[in-house]
Amino acid sequence: MRYIPLGKTGLTVSEVGFGGIPIIRLDEDTAVTVLRRAYESGITLYDTANIYLDSEKKIGRALGDVRQKVVLATKTLYREAAGTMEHLENSLHMMRTDYIDLYQLHQIAQEKDWETVTGPGGALEAVIKAKEQGKIRFIGVTSHNLAMAVKLVHTGLFSTIQFPFNFIEEAAKDELHTAARRRGMGILAMKPFAGGMIDNAQVAFKFLRRHPDVIALPGFDSPERVDEVASIYQKANTVTGDDLKIMERYRKELGKQFCRRCEYCQPCPQGVMITPAMTYKVVASRMSPRIAVKFAEITMQSVTLCTECGECADRCPYKLPIPDILKGHYELYERHKAECG
Numbered sequence: 001m002r003y004i005p006l007g008k009t010g011l012t013v014s015e016v017g018f019g020g021i022p023i024i025r026l027d028e029d030t031a032v033t034v035l036r037r038a039y040e041s042g043i044t045l046y047d048t049a050n051i052y053l054d055s056e057k058k059i060g061r062a063l064g065d066v067r068q069k070v071v072l073a074t075k076t077l078y079r080e081a082a083g084t085m086e087h088l089e090n091s092l093h094m095m096r097t098d099y100i101d102l103y104q105l106h107q108i109a110q111e112k113d114w115e116t117v118t119g120p121g122g123a124l125e126a127v128i129k130a131k132e133q134g135k136i137r138f139i140g141v142t143s144h145n146l147a148m149a150v151k152l153v154h155t156g157l158f159s160t161i162q163f164p165f166n167f168i169e170e171a172a173k174d175e176l177h178t179a180a181r182r183r184g185m186g187i188l189a190m191k192p193f194a195g196g197m198i199d200n201a202q203v204a205f206k207f208l209r210r211h212p213d214v215i216a217l218p219g220f221d222s223p224e225r226v227d228e229v230a231s232i233y234q235k236a237n238t239v240t241g242d243d244l245k246i247m248e249r250y251r252k253e254l255g256k257q258f259c260r261r262c263e264y265c266q267p268c269p270q271g272v273m274i275t276p277a278m279t280y281k282v283v284a285s286r287m288s289p290r291i292a293v294k295f296a297e298i299t300m301q302s303v304t305l306c307t308e309c310g311e312c313a314d315r316c317p318y319k320l321p322i323p324d325i326l327k328g329h330y331e332l333y334e335r336h337k338a339e340c341g
């Protein structure tokens with residue numbers, strides 16, 4: 001395991017971090033075991049979010065006694081200052097700490113998000129103030145929308161950018177990563193397994209390790225999974241012709257059904273929450289159907305408003321058949337609801 005600078009923050013972190021979603025589906029003791037195994041394997045960067053249910057609480061319990069030796073990153077989806085402060089205080093409490101190393105504005109995808117965040121009483125004011133108070137060390141940002149992510153980097157306001165990056169979603173490697181490097185920002189890669197679509201860890205990390213300053217944030221749901229990834233990082237990286245063929249096969253198979261969460265399809269005139277509904281299947285597999293039916297209840301209820309007008313599908317750069325996928329996901333949600341009572 002290498003330890004590398006997180007951009008120009010002055011922080012040094014393990015070259016692979018810990019993504020905080022899959023521990024949601026574990027009971028607290030098991031989550032703590034997984035987190036401790038990660039820590040003992042040399043992982044020092046832990047990324048979570050206020051919206052990831054009890055993920056912050058589990059991280060706080062597992063790593064409270066080694067707080068000074070780890071870098072804690074979390075996020076808020078709030079766009080206004082008041083909600084942001086409330087989320088930040090909650091994160092501090094849950095993670096049993098009096099400072100967050102990296103506090104990120106979560107999923108800034110559309111212009112209206114950015115206008116609210118930067119307007120009077122917006123989230124940016126709150127995080128800058130919290131940084132002055134010492135509650136936050138560095139401010140970062142996350143997005144799934146490439147054009148917006150590039151714009152966010154160019155603002156010069158953030159220390160890190162977090163964007164999806166894996167061998168199916170490679171778009172970030174050009175303009176986004178280049179711009180972030182020029183500004184000395186830390187580059188964090190969410191979704192190293194494309195949200196569960198890539199089930200070959202060996203090949204997934206062979207791709208990622210070709211980008212040695214990009215810090216991948218895989219989620220872990222068992223100590224064995226931690227061991228598997230840690231052992232990959234102990235070996236030299238060799239990418240063979242067969243590996244490239246495997247990557248190409250995944251790209252061909254998944255390219256036509258895989259939602260990148262870029263939000264170009266929104267807004268829906270009927271108010272359907274398209275992007276989260278498009279990812280219901282992946283969310284259910286990562287969180288478990290029992291948790292997902294509650295987590296996604298409002299989202300999935302909005303799908304019933306769909307009139308199948310097709311406006312969203314016309315805007316999707318990947319030509320995904322959105323109304324059909326939404327219908328399938330709604331049926332899956334109803335099945336999960338019936339099975340989980």
Ligand code: SF4
Nearest residue numbers: 259260262263265316
């Ligand atoms: S459906 Fe298409 S446009 Fe909408 S978020 Fe997914 S990939 Fe982007």
Ligand code: SF4
Nearest residue numbers: 268306307309310312
């Ligand atoms: S097809 Fe459905 S989800 Fe898409 S824009 Fe029309 S009503 Fe909204």
